[in-house]
Amino acid sequence: xxxxxxxxxxxxxxxxxxxxxxxxxxxxxxxxxxxxxxxxxxxxxxxxxxxxxxxxxxxxxxxxxxxxxxxxxxxxxxxxxxxxxxxxxxxxxxxxxxxxxxxxxxxxxxxxxxxxxx
Numbered sequence: 001x002x003x004x005x006x007x008x009x010x011x012x013x014x015x016x017x018x019x020x021x022x023x024x025x026x027x028x029x030x031x032x033x034x035x036x037x038x039x040x041x042x043x044x045x046x047x048x049x050x051x052x053x054x055x056x057x058x059x060x061x062x063x064x065x066x067x068x069x070x071x072x073x074x075x076x077x078x079x080x081x082x083x084x085x086x087x088x089x090x091x092x093x094x095x096x097x098x099x100x101x102x103x104x105x106x107x108x109x110x111x112x113x114x115x116x117x118x
Contacts, residue, residue, distance in 0.1 A: 020059030
């Protein structure tokens with residue numbers, strides 16, 4: 001297998017897990033999932049989206065790492081109750097790493113305050 005085939009295979013896997021993330025986010029936007037709701041199983045997500053279980057597992061792992069999903073051993077994955085804490089932690093880390101500035105955060109806040117109010 002040449003490098004181009006390997007690269008294309010990796011890009012395909014990346015698109016698959018992104019497809020699962022987008023699907024879960026869309027379920028939240030549509031009101032199908034709310035805080036505390038159980039996310040469909042990896043098997044169900046994989047089958048409904050036509051993607052591999054590894055990609056589904058990766059998507060859930062990413063959402064868990066972001067603090068948006070919590071796993072309960074033996075029960076499944078749920079929409080996290082305190083995603084706000086995770087967001088605050090990410091912002092604090094971004095400020096510490098200097099990947100964003102306080103000005104960037106203020107602009108972000110202004111942008112979202114208009115969306116929420118309108």
